[in-house]
Amino acid sequence: MEWLKSKRLPAGFYAVFILCLAGTIVQAVEIYRLESLSRAMTDPLGVVVDEGTPAAVVFAKAHGLDRAGNPEEAIRLYTSLRNAEDRDLRARALHNLATLYLRDGARRWNARGVLEFERVNTLIELAKEDYREALRLNPDDWDARYNLEYAWRITPPPKEKDKSDWRGSKSSVFSTLPGLPAGGP
């Protein structure tokens, strides 16, 4: 305990002090960031999205837009999160994007069936691809598994080819070939 009586502080003191100071600053910055994020996410529709908008706020706005009946804009925002750094957020965005496609595709399929083959097929394929990607990122997403299976169920069968309406009058295509001009060598 003799060293305790000396007036000088041990060298380790400064290292621990700096560590604690740095830790306090880092935690304070993180708290500020999360509190700001949470504040912005409570009213996401009021946020003007630009390049600097945090991905979580973009997600919240897309979610809010879908709820407010604007799926087109929601799709645009979710699509912008395809390459988000946050893996969990990326998986969620892909899940919701796929759900938007599938919801539209299922509605059309149940209403008009193969009559909307092109549209339904495109929507279902987009949904399947996004669900697959969401499941690659998070294989435990049971809702994505369920919806993807449903997408498989309602995948339209390949549309039959339209019958050709060409009617040839010649007995052979060779008969339509021009012959050598008369008087040739």
Add this chain to the structure above:
Amino acid sequence: MAIFALNSAVLADVSPLRDLSISTVRDYGIVMGETVTGEIRAAVAQGYELQTAALPLPGSAISDHLELRDVRWSKETLGDDSVYRIALTYQVFKGVREPETLTVPALRLRFDRGGQSFETEVPAWHFTLSPLIAPAVSDEAVKLRGDLPPPVYSSVSHWRGFSAFLAGLAGLSLYAAWRLGLPPFRRNATPFFLALRGLKKLSGQAPGVENHRQALRLVHRALDETAGHVLFAAELDRFLQAHAHYEVAREELAGFFALSERLFFAAGEPDVPQDALSRLQALCRTMIAAGSGKR
């Protein structure tokens, strides 16, 4: 656990491949999007090395419905053999209306030893894929699962960290204050500082001879502590030579010793000046100031 073992007896005695089997934790009840792992156990003659570069890469599509998610392998020596365990994790992407058997295609493994090499084929194996949606439910009756809500970001863990670091800082600051004698500890306050504090307390009490004697004792104690021994009036010169910075208080110190002489050793009732306590306080302040000037 399902094990698909190849009969070792069919492997020629001279074959460097001693044993080959595939096992999986579960080969039934697999559903859409689930991962299924097949572990290959290959025992080969010692010295043969598995050519891991020839293994399929994670992320590659194995068939229309299977993607390879992960490849891990390990090697251990068992007697004269090297045993390789290769775990391949596949993810299933196929929707079915009724249970269906899917096949994991055969896989070729290559082993090298010096200039020698041999290849072996891990046979295809199967598992049962089951539907998640009851087969009896019509497509129109299936209720889609909804979208996912935005993630919730909680700062609770950061508040905990912040509190812990802040507590650490507070503790370190208190420790430093204690070590350096800074407020609130003032452990290293000069003896005259402590004496002054005692005098202030005494000044609030009823005046009297005993009160003044107590005040003198406080200053004596401070002087003794500073000198390192009991300091008598006769030693004042030597004390001031040793502590030249206190020279400014020579007269006050001489007055103090004279007062002390009167109060402790004079016969009869001593004559105590009215301002004795305040003069002692002034002496202490002078000594504190002189001492801090030295520092």
